[in-house]
Amino acid sequence: MNNLVLRISHGRPGALFDADNGYYITRVSCVSATTCYASGGTKLYTITNGVPVHPQTFPDGGENSLSWRAIECTGTVCEAAGLEFPGLAWVGVLVSLSDGTAGAPTLVAASGGFTGVATRAGVGFIAIGAGPSTGSDDTTG
Numbered sequence: 001m002n003n004l005v006l007r008i009s010h011g012r013p014g015a016l017f018d019a020d021n022g023y024y025i026t027r028v029s030c031v032s033a034t035t036c037y038a039s040g041g042t043k044l045y046t047i048t049n050g051v052p053v054h055p056q057t058f059p060d061g062g063e064n065s066l067s068w069r070a071i072e073c074t075g076t077v078c079e080a081a082g083l084e085f086p087g088l089a090w091v092g093v094l095v096s097l098s099d100g101t102a103g104a105p106t107l108v109a110a111s112g113g114f115t116g117v118a119t120r121a122g123v124g125f126i127a128i129g130a131g132p133s134t135g136s137d138d139t140t141g
Contacts, residue, residue, distance in 0.1 A: 029073040039068035083113025
């Protein structure tokens with residue numbers, strides 16, 4: 001799978017990097033001009049100077065069982081959010097990252113998964129999602 005990482009400055013495209021290495025990147029948030037963190041598939045990535053490095057892989061119970069859908073950073077702390085299918089229904093999954101290193105993921109059983117996350121003015125994060133669903137839901141692909 002090809003992923004392109006494009007640096008942008010003052011609305012103008014800069015260096016374009018082809019990350020043709022099997023990465024599946026869907027969301028990105030930056031903590032500085034040179035360091036960003038990205039999410040996608042079962043992995044979280046550090047992006048240094050526009051180049052994805054140091055992917056962190058999480059256990060995957062099978063096809064479409066874990067999908068990181070969002071990431072947001074403030075300072076050096078980030079929160080990634082997504083969904084996982086541990087067996088009976090889709091549930092939300094959250095993980096905190098500090099200086100790019102992920103902690104242990106937390107499952108949120110009463111949810112159907114998360115598709116977005118944002119900072120809450122320096123007092124944490126907020127995640128959003130569509131609500132509980134069963135495994136027959138085809139909107140997760």
